[in-house]
Amino acid sequence: MAPFLARRLLHAVAIVFIVVTFTFLLIHLAPGDPATAQFQDQPVSRELIEQYRSDWGLDGPLVGQYVRYLGNIVRGDFGHSFFLGRPVSDVIREALPNTVFLAVAALGISFAVGIVIGTAQGATPRSRFDHTLTAITLAVFSMPIFWFGLMMMLVFGQWLGWFPVSGATSAVYVHLPFLGRVADRFHHLVLPALTLGLGGAAVVARFHRAEIAEAFSQNFIRTARAKGLSERHVVLHHALRTALLPAITMFGLSLPILFSGSVLIEFVFGWQGMGLAAFDAVDRRDYNVVTAIALFGAVMVVAGNFLADLAYRGVDPRTRAA
Amino acid sequence: MTTPYPRGSYMRYASAVCPLLGSLLLAGCAAEFSCEGSCGTAVITTTGAPNTALPVLAGSVPSQVLGDLVFLPLAEIGDDLNYLGDDGFEPRLARRWSFEDSLTIVFELDDRATWQDGMPVTADDVVFTFDLYRDPVVNSVAREDLTSIRAVTARDEHTVAFTFSHPYEEQFYDAAYHMRIHPRHIVDTIPRSELAGHPFARSPIGNGPLRVARWDASSTIELVADTTFFLGRPGLDRIIIQTNPDPNSIVTSLVAGETDFTDFVRGQASVDRIREAEHLTAIPIPSLVYMFLSFNFRDPDNPERPHPLLGQRYIREAISLAVDRGAIAQATMGDMARVPQGPISQANPLWDLELPTLPYDTAEARRILARQGWADTDGDGVLDRNGQRFSFSVIISPSGLRRQMVTIMESQLGALGIELRIEQLGDFNIWESRSREGRFDATVGGWSQDPNPLGSMQGTWATDSPNNWGKYGNRQLDALLDSLAGGLPAERVRGTWIAALRIIQDDYPAIWLMSPAQTAAVHARFENVTMRPGRWGSSMWRWRVPPDEKLPRDRIGIR
Numbered sequence: 001m002a003p004f005l006a007r008r009l010l011h012a013v014a015i016v017f018i019v020v021t022f023t024f025l026l027i028h029l030a031p032g033d034p035a036t037a038q039f040q041d042q043p044v045s046r047e048l049i050e051q052y053r054s055d056w057g058l059d060g061p062l063v064g065q066y067v068r069y070l071g072n073i074v075r076g077d078f079g080h081s082f083f084l085g086r087p088v089s090d091v092i093r094e095a096l097p098n099t100v101f102l103a104v105a106a107l108g109i110s111f112a113v114g115i116v117i118g119t120a121q122g123a124t125p126r127s128r129f130d131h132t133l134t135a136i137t138l139a140v141f142s143m144p145i146f147w148f149g150l151m152m153m154l155v156f157g158q159w160l161g162w163f164p165v166s167g168a169t170s171a172v173y174v175h176l177p178f179l180g181r182v183a184d185r186f187h188h189l190v191l192p193a194l195t196l197g198l199g200g201a202a203v204v205a206r207f208h209r210a211e212i213a214e215a216f217s218q219n220f221i222r223t224a225r226a227k228g229l230s231e232r233h234v235v236l237h238h239a240l241r242t243a244l245l246p247a248i249t250m251f252g253l254s255l256p257i258l259f260s261g262s263v264l265i266e267f268v269f270g271w272q273g274m275g276l277a278a279f280d281a282v283d284r285r286d287y288n289v290v291t292a293i294a295l296f297g298a299v300m301v302v303a304g305n306f307l308a309d310l311a312y313r314g315v316d317p318r319t320r321a322a
Numbered sequence: 323m324t325t326p327y328p329r330g331s332y333m334r335y336a337s338a339v340c341p342l343l344g345s346l347l348l349a350g351c352a353a354e355f356s357c358e359g360s361c362g363t364a365v366i367t368t369t370g371a372p373n374t375a376l377p378v379l380a381g382s383v384p385s386q387v388l389g390d391l392v393f394l395p396l397a398e399i400g401d402d403l404n405y406l407g408d409d410g411f412e413p414r415l416a417r418r419w420s421f422e423d424s425l426t427i428v429f430e431l432d433d434r435a436t437w438q439d440g441m442p443v444t445a446d447d448v449v450f451t452f453d454l455y456r457d458p459v460v461n462s463v464a465r466e467d468l469t470s471i472r473a474v475t476a477r478d479e480h481t482v483a484f485t486f487s488h489p490y491e492e493q494f495y496d497a498a499y500h501m502r503i504h505p506r507h508i509v510d511t512i513p514r515s516e517l518a519g520h521p522f523a524r525s526p527i528g529n530g531p532l533r534v535a536r537w538d539a540s541s542t543i544e545l546v547a548d549t550t551f552f553l554g555r556p557g558l559d560r561i562i563i564q565t566n567p568d569p570n571s572i573v574t575s576l577v578a579g580e581t582d583f584t585d586f587v588r589g590q591a592s593v594d595r596i597r598e599a600e601h602l603t604a605i606p607i608p609s610l611v612y613m614f615l616s617f618n619f620r621d622p623d624n625p626e627r628p629h630p631l632l633g634q635r636y637i638r639e640a641i642s643l644a645v646d647r648g649a650i651a652q653a654t655m656g657d658m659a660r661v662p663q664g665p666i667s668q669a670n671p672l673w674d675l676e677l678p679t680l681p682y683d684t685a686e687a688r689r690i691l692a693r694q695g696w697a698d699t700d701g702d703g704v705l706d707r708n709g710q711r712f713s714f715s716v717i718i719s720p721s722g723l724r725r726q727m728v729t730i731m732e733s734q735l736g737a738l739g740i741e742l743r744i745e746q747l748g749d750f751n752i753w754e755s756r757s758r759e760g761r762f763d764a765t766v767g768g769w770s771q772d773p774n775p776l777g778s779m780q781g782t783w784a785t786d787s788p789n790n791w792g793k794y795g796n797r798q799l800d801a802l803l804d805s806l807a808g809g810l811p812a813e814r815v816r817g818t819w820i821a822a823l824r825i826i827q828d829d830y831p832a833i834w835l836m837s838p839a840q841t842a843a844v845h846a847r848f849e850n851v852t853m854r855p856g857r858w859g860s861s862m863w864r865w866r867v868p869p870d871e872k873l874p875r876d877r878i879g880i881r
Contacts, residue, residue: 032751036758038381040750041611041770043781043789044463051461055515084373085518150570158578166575167542171365171562172875174536174544270367270566270575272541279567280371285751 012302019298027290034082037285079288088292098168099273109197114204122212141202149195149268163190166270192269211243249308362558362867363875367572367581371565374523377502378462387859392528393502403773405495424489431480434552438533445476450506459514464500490809531556531863541565557866582845596843606839608669610856613768614832616792638830643687644738651836654726659836664823668837669855705739713741714763719753757791794831847871
């Protein structure tokens with residue numbers, strides 16, 4: 001186990017280093033900089049812009065800036081947001097809970113709905129039910145997520161008035177009693193979580209359907225049926241268990257995808273999380289925030305993979321020898 | 323075939339549960355607010371987020387608006403935005419003022435004015451504020467607007483004198499418009515290099531009608547009325563500012579009743595949605611922005627050379643004549659946009675100057691080009707001369723409005739045999755960078771002006787100015803702008819502006835496309851709604867909600 005952990009840790013450090021380096025270089029080499037982005041349609045003087053660059057340490061050679069940045073992040077200092085004038089760690093700490101809340105809810109919806117649909121489809125392959133669900137999941141999967149979100153807002157927010165359409169909480173959130181705040185949070189969560197989760201559920205369902213169908217072709221299923229077990233028992237206790245193994249890997253890999261997918265959802269729903277922070281930071285060329293969020297994303301990918309591997313080793317003894 | 327999930331059952335469940343859940347959440351768990359007397363909450367949603375509440379650090383409109391709600395100037399500019407003399411200015415921290423001589427204005431502070439911590443606002447605060455704005459370490463965007471003020475001195479606790487380097491008509495405007503007064507007793511204790519990141523920049527002690535009560539993680543800013551405000555109790559208890567970068571979502575939240583106000587509804591379709599909603603009012607605010615298509619005078623591949631096509635005046639003139647700006651404005655913004663006769667925005671006092679109208683005259687454009695030998699000799703629909711095609715490109719930022727404008731222009735110019743190639747760039751910063759570096763034939767931009775457009779004009783169209791992207795230059799124009807900056811008697815200001823703008827008209831450095839009005843949307847329950855162009859926040863403290871039209875959120879009260 002120890003060599004495995006050491007190897008994975010080395011891989012993780014290498015991946016994070018490469019991501020940070022590329023992000024740092026790409027965002028610094030992209031046209032525009034924090035000083036010009038700050039004054040979009042205002043014709044400010046050259047001196048003012050130069051003063052900003054100098055204050056923010058952007059007037060030196062790029063290599064020097066990079067070495068300084070690396071040194072800082074090794075010490076756990078992600079610098080300050082150029083736009084907000086606040087530590088980047090504060091920006092991330094404030095945005096992260098909203099994204100985690102949304103991602104966990106969406107992940108739950110994705111896997112709960114996806115596994116149920118996939119199992120039902122896999123248990124009745126090539127039936128009309130299977131074809132109908134395939135068409136529906138394909139349609140949901142094909143829809144651009146921002147458009148799907150806008151439609152959800154229009155139908156369930158504007159027309160039916162069931163759910164709020166904007167923000168992670170209502171404007172008067174802090175003035176609500178405790179239970180009101182809890183309810184307010186979940187009320188605001190419904191539309192973005194469903195939008196993000198149902199898109200993911202379509203993928204999980206299609207993937208899981210294939211796994212269930214594959215399991216049904218195995219000898220142990222034939223044995224179970226020959227033993228006279230009910231079809232429900234065969235599906236839930238034999239086919240589903242086997243088919244869940246690959247879903248664990250998928251679960252681990254889905255977490256970072258949800259974080260990246262939440263950029264659009266957070267944008268559409270005005271959900272103040274990591275995605276929106278990243279969007280704003282790229283738009284404002286807020287280098288430190290962009291690089292820190294990329295670093296965070298890389299850590300999430302690595303951690304997701306690592307946890308999936310650990311879980312896989314836990315449930316499948318054949319992988320432990322590797 | 324049987325399935326464990328009969329079709330339709332989920333929808334039946336959802337249609338029963340969702341309204342129930344919604345009503346439980348909203349009614350069962352929400353607080354019953356009540357307040358007495360003047361109440362009201364305005365929820366504002368804007369696309370851009372403020373990054374500071376301190377006016378001295380504000381570099382964007384959202385930050386300026388926030389600063390306007392918390393800090394007062396000595397005097398507030400009038401709705402007509404007059405910047406010559408003191409006509410239209412209303413007293414704020416200054417109760418009265420006098421022009422002592424041609425170089426000195428003396429302000430007498432209102433002795434009722436206090437900071438939100440109870441300390442009095444004094445002349446020392448004004449002196450300190452001037453020093454703060456002028457400090458290169460602070461690097462305020464207003465710093466360069468104050469260069470003609472030689473000194474600010476306190477004569478006694480409530481009297482302060484501004485001394486100017488030379489006589490000019492905009493002295494009062496310079497003294498009153500650019501600075502909002504900051505508290506010396508607090509800001510002086512903060513190192514100036516650390517001011518932007520200091521907590522005080524997000525939770526300041528101001529002297530205005532509202533104070534910052536909360537600036538939370540989700541960028542929600544809550545301002546609460548200062549009931550002791552010396553100019554009278556604000557009409558609203560509370561203003562909550564939220565940010566949502568998607569303009570379409572903001573419109574949806576307005577229609578759904580979650581938001582009360584947004585300052586900028588983008589696109590005709592969104593304006594129509596606002597007008598269709600009974601509980602909303604669309605309010606046009608004349609803007610201080612004008613939009614233009616700038617020609618590049620230099621060859622983008624070799625800036626040492628003139629542009630092979632657009633470097634010639636008759637070419638720019640012909641293109642300008644061939645563009646129907648009225649049709650573009652009408653098609654893109656309806657009655658909300660007006661066509662300028664130069665680089666002037668519709669809210670600017672100079673808008674009414676008597677300038678010649680730049681005509682739409684395709685026949686004249688054809689004659690000019692034919693006279694110079696341009697003809698479609700190869701029958702490809704594009705004019706040519708000596709092997710050179712009449713073709714140029716325009717770069718635009720990712721904006722639907724700009725795309726619409728250049729698409730109409732492409733068709734109008736195409737009718738004359740002029741090929742306009744549209745290059746829409748994927749990111750604002752890329753467009754801005756290419757424009758700034760002169761890597762374009764033509765670019766479509768928009769500039770925001772102050773009420774006094776001189777600084778903007780010198781920064782954009784004067785020779786070698788940093789934002790003169792097309793490298794236009796005319797020494798006569800520069801001299802006229804310099805004379806305006808140097809100070810002219812009142813009777814010569816208007817004539818000098820006309821002369822300067824006629825030079826620009828005659829050189830055709832750009833096509834002055836439109837000056838759009840900005841459509842704001844506000845919930846119909848608010849009274850006393852007025853908005854000044856450019857700085858809509860400065861009068862918002864006077865809004866109120868009639869008692870019989872209050873929503874639950876209006877009844878929170880001051881806590």
